[in-house]
Amino acid sequence: MSASPLLDLWEASASQPFQPTIGKNTQFTVGFVLLFTALVFSGLFGLNNSLKNVAIYGLPASLAFGFGAVYMICAVGVYV
Amino acid sequence: MRLDRWALMGLIQLSWADSNLTERSRDILPSTFKPPQHFRNVNLVRKINLEKSYPRETINVVIENIDAAPQSEYYLPFEQGTLGRVGGLVVKDKKDPDNIGFHAEIVEIDPYGATEYYKITLPTALPSKQQQTLSLTYWTLAALSPVPFQIGQQDKQYIRYPFSAYAPSAYTTLKQKTKLKLPSTDVPDATSLPKELNADGKADPEKQGTSYTYGPYNEVPAGAVQEVSVRYEFTHPLTHGSLLERDISVSHWGNNLATEERHWLTNRAAVLKNHFSRVTYAQSAYYNPPTSALKEMRFPLTVGSVDAYFVDDIGNVSTSRFRSNLREANLELRPRYPLFGGWNYKFQVGWNGDLKNFVRRVKGTGETYVLKAPFFEGPKQIEGVEYERIVTRVILPEGAT
Numbered sequence: 497m498s499a500s501p502l503l504d505l506w507e508a509s510a511s512q513p514f515q516p517t518i519g520k521n522t523q524f525t526v527g528f529v530l531l532f533t534a535l536v537f538s539g540l541f542g543l544n545n546s547l548k549n550v551a552i553y554g555l556p557a558s559l560a561f562g563f564g565a566v567y568m569i570c571a572v573g574v575y576v
Numbered sequence: 577m578r579l580d581r582w583a584l585m586g587l588i589q590l591s592w593a594d595s596n597l598t599e600r601s602r603d604i605l606p607s608t609f610k611p612p613q614h615f616r617n618v619n620l621v622r623k624i625n626l627e628k629s630y631p632r633e634t635i636n637v638v639i640e641n642i643d644a645a646p647q648s649e650y651y652l653p654f655e656q657g658t659l660g661r662v663g664g665l666v667v668k669d670k671k672d673p674d675n676i677g678f679h680a681e682i683v684e685i686d687p688y689g690a691t692e693y694y695k696i697t698l699p700t701a702l703p704s705k706q707q708q709t710l711s712l713t714y715w716t717l718a719a720l721s722p723v724p725f726q727i728g729q730q731d732k733q734y735i736r737y738p739f740s741a742y743a744p745s746a747y748t749t750l751k752q753k754t755k756l757k758l759p760s761t762d763v764p765d766a767t768s769l770p771k772e773l774n775a776d777g778k779a780d781p782e783k784q785g786t787s788y789t790y791g792p793y794n795e796v797p798a799g800a801v802q803e804v805s806v807r808y809e810f811t812h813p814l815t816h817g818s819l820l821e822r823d824i825s826v827s828h829w830g831n832n833l834a835t836e837e838r839h840w841l842t843n844r845a846a847v848l849k850n851h852f853s854r855v856t857y858a859q860s861a862y863y864n865p866p867t868s869a870l871k872e873m874r875f876p877l878t879v880g881s882v883d884a885y886f887v888d889d890i891g892n893v894s895t896s897r898f899r900s901n902l903r904e905a906n907l908e909l910r911p912r913y914p915l916f917g918g919w920n921y922k923f924q925v926g927w928n929g930d931l932k933n934f935v936r937r938v939k940g941t942g943e944t945y946v947l948k949a950p951f952f953e954g955p956k957q958i959e960g961v962e963y964e965r966i967v968t969r970v971i972l973p974e975g976a977t
Contacts, residue, residue, distance in 0.1 A: 502946065503948075505938060506936065506946050508938075509946055511939075513933070513937075514828070518831070520830070520831050520930065567829075570827070570830035575830030
């Protein structure tokens with residue numbers, strides 16, 4: 497019998513340490529690529545503001561900028 | 577909706593802060609309360625360890641149930657005001673360390689009563705006429721006072737510790753002894769007691785190197801007090817943390833566990849008689865004599881910690897060193913100025929660590945995680961550090977429930 501059930505839970509999960517898809521070493525690369533993509537796509541979207549281009553350039557640019565910003569912030573040491 | 581939630585969170589935090597201050601688990605009893613005399617102490621040995629900057633007392637006592645019925649509630653008395661400064665209390669069965677399940681609880685009588693008690697509930701009730709050996713250990717904060725209160729910058733510091741030669745007890749004690757463990761043999765004052773009190777007919781205290789013994793004494797009634805005090809050399813800082821705030825932020829996206837500690841330190845050592853002399857201080861840096869000033873601190877961090885920083889209100893403090901390798905991670909820092917008696921220092925330190933050392937996914941569940949992080953780390957000093965109040969906050973990722 498252990499003193500605390502939480503500690504038992506910790507020991508039982510020994511084989512499953514937390515492992516995210518993007519590790520600390522790749523955060524900068526991922527962040528940079530996404531931000532660069534966002535820059536290019538928003539530039540292309542700016543050249544031709546049509547409804548069709550919202551789906552082709554606008555949406556991917558927004559998504560890339562959102563995730564890219566999070567990873568870039570993490571990469572520079574502000575872990576959010 | 578969103579605002580409501582924030583308000584709710586604010587309220588929850590407020591009520592937590594309140595419960596910390598008032599300790600709701602106290603039983604309030606009338607001032608006429610006397611612990612029922614169900615036990616007697618057959619033999620009691622108390623050890624007072626004064627080698628650190630806070631006294632640690634260990635009471636090893638053989639208790640006997642003198643009541644007809646099995647009893648399980650043992651009371652440990654403290655003088656008014658002392659109980660609030662007890663930093664920790666450990667109760668063990670001396671003969672059987674595997675016997676766990678002791679429960680200690682503060683019982684408050686009334687705010688003006690002379691004595692307060694810890695109620696210790698034994699895991700199993702002790703049958704009538706049976707004996708059990710308890711080991712009670714507790715630390716008291718802010719219990720040591722320097723005498724004289726003012727010393728020169730390079731003088732030795734002497735500490736006075738008043739206590740009772742009879743161990744505090746709510747029960748009749750048949751035989752008892754108090755042993756002191758002092759940090760050095762330089763003891764200018766120790767109250768002597770006449771030999772009539774002693775069971776062996778010797779005058780107290782009995783000295784042997786750095787340990788002093790009061791007793792043995794024969795039967796002493798409950799609550800008996802024999803004031804004595806000892807004054808000994810202790811040229812070390814009495815570091816007192818009035819507040820330690822600690823944040824542990826978990827970042828799943830960043831794969832990082834960030835720890836930040838904000839310390840408010842005071843040195844309770846003897847204050848300086850004259851002005852601080854920088855020349856004397858600079859000279860003493862070469863031969864490094866023992867001093868009552870707090871000059872450096874060493875933080876042993878979790879192995880694998882990175883990016884340590886040490887800042888205070890002014891900004892970064894460059895007199896720190898972070899040594900990190902596969903086996904250890906040590907943050908060694910010197911405060912912006914040496915902390916002499918009565919001086920304060922507020923600073924913050926922080927570091928990062930890989931999340932895989934602290935968070936694991938719980939087996940058999942989808943998105944449940946378990947976090948294991950130190951409650952507090954803080955500096956590890958030879959002479960010890962005491963904390964009055966520690967607030968540890970765990971900041972979970974956005975969306976965690």
